[in-house]
Amino acid sequence: MKHIHIVTTVVRSGLFGLALLSGVALAQASLDQQLAGAWTYVSVDTVRPDGSRTPMYGANPRGLVIFDGHGHYALVNTRGDLPKYESNDRMKGSVEEYRAVVQGSIAHFGTYVVNEADKTLTFRIDTSTFPNWNGVEQRRPFVLTGDELRWTTPAASGGGSGEVVLKRAK
Template identity: 45%
Template sequence: MSAAHKMTGLLVCLLPLALPAHAATDNRQLLGTWTLTASDNVNPDGSRLHLYGDDPQGTLNFDATGHYSLQIMSKVRPKFAANDKSKGTPEEYRATVVGTQCHFGTYTINEKDHTITMHVEHATYSNWEGANLTWPYTVDSERATFTVPHPSIGGPGVYGEIAYVRTH
């Protein structure tokens, strides 16, 4: 066997190791666009806080190349009275920051553990930039739910739960 054939055989064997983790998993159930139905914090006593109101708005997109984008916001947020976002009041700025959660980056799925890790490139909550957020999930053809072990709002024992339906 020639050296070229041996090298080709070795490359074929090693190719799966060089592929990104999302390429080696069957993530077809999560691919596409999802519409937000709920975004709650669940307290240790089981009570829920609707972080973005009773009718939160948002989308979550997963593409086949391993990229995602997530947008969540309160349906009702005050408009800036000055009609200039650089001239908002402290209350307008607070409502904007607390009333939105957006981030994007890449993702990998661990089907065995039913977790997704979002490798955050940029986020409205800047503490999450550069973070790897690992969230347990459940998914079927029409619904996806993610558990956020350490939400951006809340104290010890609080976890987040974000629910989506598939966008058609």
């Protein structure tokens, strides 16, 4: 019985030590390292100067942002309620269907840089579904807390500022 107690104590001590080391490793990881991975959208709001908010991609935005940890990213975001094309052919959508897709989605990819000192994320957009962003750099202040990532787009393309909330994909 004493032998089991000693073994249990040793195992618990070892697990506690590993947990402690994991916590230290996470605390010492750079923001860039913490950012690496896949993130899903929780909300994307337009915030007006008076503080009022409008969901930019509806109540349940869908999408994914991937930071590869080596300076490359890909981002796609859509409304959760985009209508299906009546023709079932993406090349034969109606004007209304095309408008819904363009106004209800955004995608871009390129490289990114994390500035640890001022906690900003700079997207160097290679290509976007909004061509005016091709070749543009966009700097966004961000906060990373555990499995939640928030960034602000100071001048959103639809007016006001944008607030994006994401959670780490599981």
